[in-house]
Amino acid sequence: MTSLRIGIAGIAIESSTFSPHRSTVADFRITRGRDLLARYDFLAGELVEGIEWVPLMHAVSLPGGPVTAQAYAELSDEIFVRLRQARPLDGLFFDIHGAMSVLGRTDAEADLIEGIRAITGPELLVSASMDLHGNVSRRLAIALDLITCYRKAPHTDAWDTRERAIRNLVRRLRSGGRPGKAWVQVPVLLPGEKTSTRLEPARSVYAKVDEVEATDGVLDAAIWVGYAWADEPRCQAAVVVTGDNRAVITAKAAELARAYWDARSDFAFVAPTGTLAECVRQAVASPARPFYISDCGDNPTAGGAGDTSWTLSELLHSPEIVDSERTTLYAAIVDPVAVAAAVAAGVGADVWVELGGHVDAGPCGPVALRAKVDAVDLGDPVAGTAVVLVVGGLHIIATSRRKPYHLEADFTVLGLNPRKADLVIVKIGYLEPELYDMAADWLLALTPGGVDQDLLRLGHHRIDRPMFPFDPDMADPDLSPELLA
Known part of the structure; x- marks a missing residue:
């Protein structure tokens, strides 16, 4: 079996731009080397046979306020340096949250993966695992080859999601070929407390994700709620369906997007x-x-x-x-x-x-x-x-x-x-x-x-409009997915 070299890296934090707190390097738990590999206790069997896992650096923080520019530079620069030293790699597992806000930036995760691509070139196969409260901009979706997120809130499937992202990466590296991605944003921005999968309609909407994933021609499917407490254009719900049958993944992405949009007024707080x-x-x-x-x-x-x-x-x-x-x-x-x-x-x-x-x-x-x-x-x-x-x-x-x-x-x-x-x-x-x-x-x-939780009184002014619930009477949006190579 041909040996594969796969790197692991990421910066994971959820950042409220409405919080006066500032997240610095001291807020992050940083792992490298064996400690980083030990983070993923499911690396066994087919996930280690013929694979050299290359731990670069991973930083994770309790959610907080925006990350300072200095902290982001320090953390990202270390990843870039280690990545240059580790080349060549066949693949990369990109372990992120998806709602990191950095002072002076509007799409930090896209900046990070584009910085990685600038070093590795376009051939590196990258698979990302995300929180469903992350944001998926077009830039981020284009820069990743495989992308998935949690399907439960509370996030009892967080480590299952990381394992799925890694298994998808390994299998695709061994089988060859880049899958297609059908991506569409849904102009809805709701807090997690209104979108828990413990109750309807999120329970049924997210159940459709498993059904779509089981469809022939589909590799993975995901719905992101988005992050409600950041004021950035990327903040809204999103759908990505990945697979080799372009027609199928496009149709299924449209189906999931429509299900989420149609349920928008039914989402309610998880408790009285x-x-x-x-x-x-x-x-x-x-x-x-x-x-x-x-x-x-x-x-x-x-x-x-x-x-x-x-x-x-x-x-x-x-x-x-x-x-x-x-x-x-x-x-x-x-x-x-x-x-x-x-x-x-x-x-x-x-x-x-x-x-x-x-x-x-x-x-x-x-x-x-x-x-x-x-x-x-x-x-x-x-x-x-x-x-x-x-x-x-x-x-x-x-x-x-x-x-x-x-x-x-x-x-x-x-x-x-x-x-x-x-x-x-x-x-x-x-x-x-x-x-x-x-x-x-x-x-x-x-x-x-x-x-x-009262998003209307927070004062968003940089999100894309119209957006539900900020514009409750908005017309139905165009939910046609874009097929990304």
Whole structure:
């Protein structure tokens, strides 16, 4: 069997252009060499026989604000240098998210792959794996040979998608020939909390992807929701169907695009919604425990700064939360200065802090409070240091670095028991699987922040128009796919 040399590289982050946070190199976890190969534990059998995998560099970050130009240059330049050293390659696995925004750029992933192509030439076969909340511009679609994305939200199939992208690449390298790509954008821009595949219509729309992929002449099919919290022309839904039968992939891409467009008005929030005050009142009155509330406007897994303090201020002024025997957990707010003060004071001490609102000060600004230091964890691999500050019945988790709270262990390591709590309020959008299974009931609070669910009040001005829901009465668009070589 002819030996293949396949490189692995990528930069993966979801970036809200409405967040004042700035993502630097320090925000990324960078892997190289054996550590990068170990990232893909499915590399076995036909995926290693006769293949030399060449780890270049991969950088991944928690979603945040735009990447600084300096950080992008540093990360991309390392990929380019390593790529020059690794030549010749037969193929490249391009492991990205698809919603990276870089200050001064409007299509960062297309810039990155075009920079790679400038080094390797056009012959290199490239396969990309993406998040379904990524964006697929025409430039990006042209520069890639194979492209696929997740089919589930929450993303329980993330690693299955990467494996599919790699298997498609290996098989195509061995069989020869470049597949065709039928690409079409759909002028719809919706948040992930309205397009979860847990419920209709996304469940049925995404079920069609599997049906299309099983069609003769089709290699892969994908629908991207797009990323709602960046203000760039590429931000909208997209469809790509890949295969060797040009007529079939074009027809199937049109079919998927039409299904998504026709369902546009049926997409609804994944949970009942309300203002924070409405959600708190309902949670307090309900017998369901634990009752979860999503503080979705500052969700760090969508790009929120993580230090928006508006919700915290509202909770501190809510007697049913603070002046109560109920236990309410709030996770979390990032503030390295306040955390350092709590650590210095020590467990059991009272501490005065001005918490949050230093990065994203728009909705509120820092909140002054006196709290008891209830717990300290100095070694959290994501949060750095995490502390619990208690004000009456409210237990506030504060961290020195941004961290999403998705797992029961995130709470229990701090001595908190979310299963025994009355209310658990988390900076999150749709609940991740472990919290979803734990919640006796759940509401989505429409709170302010860099990933505000109210897209109309965010102020997009660079997206292509007309676009649903910004232009609800727009005429039906031309959804004819373009066949890309």
